[in-house]
Amino acid sequence: MDFAFDDRTLELRKTLLDFMDSHVYPAEPVFAEQLEQLPDRWAFDSVPVLAELRAEARRRGLWNLFLPGEHGAGLTNLQYAPLAEITGRSGHLAPAALNCAAPDTGNMEVLAQFGTDQQKQEWLEPLLAGEIRSSFAMTEPDVASSDATNIGTRIERDGDDYVINGRKWWITGAMNPNARIFIVMGKTDPSADRHRQQSMILVPRDVPGVTIERGMHVLGYDDHDHGGHAEMTFTDVRVPATNLIAGEGDGFAIAQARLGPGRIHHCMRSLGVAERAVELMCARASERVAFGKPIAEQGVVRDWIAESRVRIEQLRLLVLKTAWLMDTVGNKGAHSEIQAIKIATPATVQWILDKAIQVHGAGGLSQDFPLAAAYAGIRTLRFADGPDEVHKNALARTELRRQAADRKDTHG
CATH class of the missing domain: 2.40.110.10 (Butyryl-CoA Dehydrogenase, subunit A, domain 2)
Structure with missing residues (x-):
């Protein structure tokens, strides 16, 4: 696979990074304040600043990026991966602003792939438009x-x-x-x-x-x-x-088709969570002084920072490989890699968040930083779309079969 982003990805990435800096990050405290003022605390779609972000995202062509084919932006998984990572840096706001938030993404994929014309007209079209x-x-x-x-x-x-x-x-x-x-x-x-x-x-x-x-x-x-x-x-x-x-009895197959892209989308966004955590960890370590020197000069903290960078780069390569395989050999052909990223990503990002919280001290547990909420979300991901143990069992079973086949081919 080619590790360079193609021209369209580079263009969208540049546009998205600018949108995050100019609109999304400044909107985070505004969104939180406006949300608490709503009569219905669950009606987050009614927050005025979110409507403004959605309008700006559409104006910039940053809409439905997750969905390939005629109904979406037409991106491949490999093209979408770095964009989803960027949105993960503001996981509660950016995906919703781009109409790329779960569970709507998976539901739109199901309707686009399996829905009748009537179902698409009644439900897919308003979902694609961000109306519901x-x-x-x-x-x-x-x-x-x-x-x-x-x-x-x-x-x-x-x-x-x-x-x-x-x-x-x-x-x-x-x-x-x-x-x-x-x-x-x-x-x-x-x-x-x-x-x-x-x-x-x-x-x-x-x-x-x-x-x-x-x-x-x-x-x-x-x-x-x-x-x-x-x-x-x-x-x-x-x-x-x-x-x-679709038809009676097709539910399990539809669920598997839905969960493949959903799993990689979660992993893509999780990389953004990890990157933001490392940024916060480095800033905090540089600012705070303990026992006469900045925390950043403590060997254990430097170990955490170095390990975080190594683990993020390893994860990103695995996620990109999986995206490339999904594009080239299909979801079924990339099944083992999808399982691998689903096993590795939440556990790794959870480790990074834990270290970032530790560097922040008591502040890391508070509402003053996004780390505690991010930790809860990532811990949840070890259940969502299948728990760790199910994926590990299935991946090990596949590996055992492959190794047995290799031995048979070698020894006859």
Whole structure:
């Protein structure tokens, strides 16, 4: 692979860096202040400065960068990777400003790839325009959702409708009243093959029987600055059969197609989190004096800074390789690398954030710096889109098979 950015990436990167410096970073304290003044703390889409950022992003051509093909900006994964990294430096604000925030990105990808013309017109188009938000309802409190085949929510055909009954939690963005549509995963045929039992269906927020039970906290944070995470119940929720995405039994395959790009997007943005953490760590270490000299002169702190730089560069190369493989051999061909970055990135960035917090002293635990909130978010990522252990098990199984095949080829 070629390590140089192509001309389009360089141009977009220059535009995005300028947008971050001139608009996004200055807007961070304004966004926080305006958000706390809203009557509904979950309605972060209503914050005036966010609307201003979105208008400016569209004006600069920084809109829907995540989505390839006719519906998005047409970038490859390799082109999008350095741009997503930059947005990760202001993870709660920049992705939303560019209409590149999860879970909407994954939902738009599902609708673009699997949706009918009617579904695209009704839901994809307003999502692409940034007029509404969405959520993806898969995880459940009563089962180990790390095994997606455990999902217990029922989606049952009744004439021209489907009826949904179940309980979900950690539904990101669902506390936001502008999340107008949910993609719900449930079982249409519990007696089918375990990977053909699940289906996905579109459920509008205002349908009778959809209840937001509560917002979930992540290490004490309610994440209201990007829509929170809800516990929800679906009680005899009735929607038209035309709301089914693809066909009955296609839910597991759709989930896998959705999670591939989602995992690399999370890792791309996480690199930006790590870079900002190192910047803050170096600035703090240079400013603070302990035992008669700047903290930056302490050997252990220099070790942390050096290790952070090495680990970021290693991660970036792995993420870029994965993006390149996804572009050249497809998501399936890059499956092992996607698992590898999902294992390595959150754990590594969590380590870097921990050291940055340590350098900041008590301030690192406070609301005065973004480190504590970033730590909570990165720790969450070790569960989101599959826990570490699932990815490690699958990657090891693939490696064992590959090694066995190599031995057979060598020895006959």
